[in-house]
Amino acid sequence: MHSKLIDLEESGAEQDLSHKPKTPFSALELKEKWATFGKLLKSEGELNMASIINANQPVLKDGFKIVYALPNKLMEDQFGAIRAKLLNYLRKELNNYAITVLTEVFFDEEKKYVYTPQEKLQKLIESNPDVLLLKNKFGLDI
8 A cells, every 4th residue: 555645735734824924915926926837837747737827817805815717617626626736836935825815717608699690690790880881882681
């Protein structure tokens, strides 16, 4: 039987961080460190995880709370696999151990498909109003 020791910091286990530094940082510093972490993952061959990190920009709220929006639940689940590693990296790099990382999933509007010729024309007019001008000028019907 082979056992593996897990570093408590890497496992995301609860620790008493009250005595650790809480140095303020800017949203720009956060974005720089976030991008560096993405590059680090890429250099380690973690291409899927790097693409998840690069999928969006983190948002800094209430000083130390980082909110990261992802487009779907699957990416949020995969993000969970690197959350502890990311959190430890950011805490060390930004010298702030009060940082938390939260995720939220945003859903795009449901795609509306265009079926009828009238709907197709309306969609064309929305993307290019000159289509209506041409339709009227040449007396075209649908």
